[in-house]
Amino acid sequence: MARVKRGNVARKKRKKILDRAKGFRGQLSTIYRQAKPAVYRALVYAFKDRRRRKRDFRRLWIARISAGLSQTDVSYSQFINKLKKKDVELNRKVLSELATKRPEIFAEVVTFVK
Secondary structure (H helix, E strand, O other), rough: OOOOHHHHHHHHHHHHHHHHHOOHHHHHHHHHHHHHHHHHHHHHHHHHHHHHHHHHHHHHHHHHHHHOOOOOOOHHHHHHHHHHHHOOOOOOHHHHHHHHHOOHHHHHHHHHHH
């Protein structure tokens, strides 16, 4: 049986891991054996946090809408319920932008749903 030399394949495999480890601290960015688990862990965090980002932004939008509603006598849950009943199709992202940057327009939306 012929001997198999993996020069190119092995080098490409290691280079791919080390390229992904650029910017890591210390040996994690230069030594393959150290970089490999660090890269795998980073990929797991990246996957997890892409989903977490959606949750975090929704929480931020809800907090901004609640802050915009603090001057009125309507709570957030009542406001969202009335929006759905009136068939207003503004999502939370747009409502939070209105509440922070255009409070006068947000106040009109609130008076409309009341």
